[in-house]
Amino acid sequence: MTGIDTRKKFIDKELDGESTTYNTGVRQYDPEGPGFASVDPLWEEFRAWTPYHYAHDNPVGLKDPSGLQVGEKNDNGGGGAISPAGGSVAPEGYWSVRPVFRGLSRFWRNLTGSGSGGSSATTASGAGAGGNAGASAGSRGAVRMEPGQGTVKRLTQGSNRPATAGAGKATAREAPGFIVTPNGKAFPVPQGAKGPIPTRAPGMQFTEGSGGNGLDPRVSGVRFMDANANQGARAVYMNNSNQRVNPLTGQTVSPNDPAAHYYFFP
Amino acid sequence: MRKSITEVHDLVGEEISAVAFVRDYVEFHFDGPILRSESNPRVIVQGVEYHFPEPGSRDALCRVIDSTVRAIDLEDDRQLELTTSNDCRVIIPLDAASLRGGEAMHFVPKPGGPMQVW
Numbered sequence: 001m002t003g004i005d006t007r008k009k010f011i012d013k014e015l016d017g018e019s020t021t022y023n024t025g026v027r028q029y030d031p032e033g034p035g036f037a038s039v040d041p042l043w044e045e046f047r048a049w050t051p052y053h054y055a056h057d058n059p060v061g062l063k064d065p066s067g068l069q070v071g072e073k074n075d076n077g078g079g080g081a082i083s084p085a086g087g088s089v090a091p092e093g094y095w096s097v098r099p100v101f102r103g104l105s106r107f108w109r110n111l112t113g114s115g116s117g118g119s120s121a122t123t124a125s126g127a128g129a130g131g132n133a134g135a136s137a138g139s140r141g142a143v144r145m146e147p148g149q150g151t152v153k154r155l156t157q158g159s160n161r162p163a164t165a166g167a168g169k170a171t172a173r174e175a176p177g178f179i180v181t182p183n184g185k186a187f188p189v190p191q192g193a194k195g196p197i198p199t200r201a202p203g204m205q206f207t208e209g210s211g212g213n214g215l216d217p218r219v220s221g222v223r224f225m226d227a228n229a230n231q232g233a234r235a236v237y238m239n240n241s242n243q244r245v246n247p248l249t250g251q252t253v254s255p256n257d258p259a260a261h262y263y264f265f266p
Numbered sequence: 267m268r269k270s271i272t273e274v275h276d277l278v279g280e281e282i283s284a285v286a287f288v289r290d291y292v293e294f295h296f297d298g299p300i301l302r303s304e305s306n307p308r309v310i311v312q313g314v315e316y317h318f319p320e321p322g323s324r325d326a327l328c329r330v331i332d333s334t335v336r337a338i339d340l341e342d343d344r345q346l347e348l349t350t351s352n353d354c355r356v357i358i359p360l361d362a363a364s365l366r367g368g369e370a371m372h373f374v375p376k377p378g379g380p381m382q383v384w
Contacts, residue, residue: 200382201369207380220378231368240378241300243288254289255304255367 024064029054175206177213179224179235181264187235188213188247189222202226207238218250225261234261271299274346274373274382277335282350285327292318292327294348294356296335301348302372305364310355330354342384346371360384 014023021028021037030037035054055064175193178186189195193209203225211217221238225231237247245252246259253260271277277296284295294301306318309326316323333350340346341360348356360370371384 195380197380199380201384203383205380208378223381223383225368225383228368229362230365234368238381242372242374242377242381243302252288255291255369257289260367 175209181233183265185264187222187224187262188215190215190219193221199223199225201228207242215247216245216250219245219247222247231261233264235264236261271296271375273375274301274340275338276375277301277348278338279334281332281334282330283332285331287324290319294330298376300372300374300377301358302374303358303370304372305359305366305370307359308357310357312353326354327356330356346384 015021016023016028019028021030023029024036028037029035175189175195177191178188180186189206190209191212193206195206196204197207199205203223205221205223207221209220211219215237218239219237220240221242223236223238225234225236227233237245239245239250239252243252244255244257244260246257247262248259269276269279271280277299280296280299282294283297284293286293286295292303292307294303303318307327308318309316309323309330311326311329314326316326318324318327329352330350333352333354335348336351337349338346339349343360343362345360346358348358350356358371364370369383373382373384375381
């Protein structure tokens with residue numbers, strides 16, 4: 001369609017010539033800014049992200065055509081937020097089910113073996129699926145699972161460049177602020193938590209922390225469990241007695257409660 | 267001075283200080299360490315077997331309070347059997363068919379610290 005100005009440009013939205021933003025229906029997308037020009041109405045469901053972020057900071061691979069949430073994969077088929085198993089980011093939120101991921105043990109080895117898992121020198125609190133760190137206030141870094149590549153990258157605030165392994169003299173005993181799955185879901189780790197530590201069944205845990213990052217203060221730990229015959233790969237939040245809790249309320253929950261575990265994949 | 271407890275077998279000789287019914291699962295407390303049964307446990311008291319959460323099972327499970335663990339038999343992927351000083355036997359199923367979620371049992375050597383998951 002060369003030579004024709006279709007007016008519709010980025011993600012098939014029309015550019016407002018006066019404000020130089022794109023109207024997505026719910027919000028204005030600012031191509032010169034960090035993403036959207038206003039707060040995501042669904043920000044509570046995406047606490048790990050800055051409320052202004054666009055498409056989990058992965059505009060190459062994902063679309064957010066409504067301004068509400070990531071709704072579809074880009075036509076070009078690219079994108080680092082697509083899981084190795086082929087699952088896409090869940091449109092209804094970032095915590096839902098797909099029992100296929102089996103990369104935790106490898107991720108744990110990378111995290112402890114490379115020495116890149118700590119975050120003593122990082123300052124980011126959010127994490128981007130496409131390699132960006134969020135810009136919200138916070139104090140700790142995010143670690144991204146990349147089992148397909150066999151590396152773990154630490155992300156730093158204000159930079160799109162992952163930190164190099166071992167940077168910041170971090171140790172595996174200092175937990176990152178977030179763990180980010182291959183499909184871009186970010187799971188907050190309680191502040192002050194230590195880890196990762198193996199859980200006997202395939203998985204890893206961070207313990208001895210307390211709240212922070214939107215977690216109830218009674219949340220002291222989180223464990224990331226590999227998929228087994230009965231359940232998909234999941235995050236489980238715990239209190240000081242290592243009982244399962246709802247991470248937002250701190251209340252103990254039954255193993256069958258929807259808040260008892262947060263799946264990596266839909 | 268109390269011995270170091272890091273593995274589930276270290277509970278032999280320890281006193282069961284409490285049995286806690288949390289939501290829909292059961293915990294056995296050892297004045298610190300916790301053994302949590304996420305699958306439904308069975309308890310055998312004087313030859314009668316009770317299945318949690320059926321009627322009578324809670325009273326039967328509470329019979330082990332104040333007793334001491336005499337033996338622990340752990341068969342991964344099958345069950346953990348705990349025999350107490352008052353001849354009660356508590357069985358926590360670990361097999362896949364008995365799972366209610368993805369996990370059957372937790373051992374917490376020190377609450378708040380790292381735990382082990384079956």
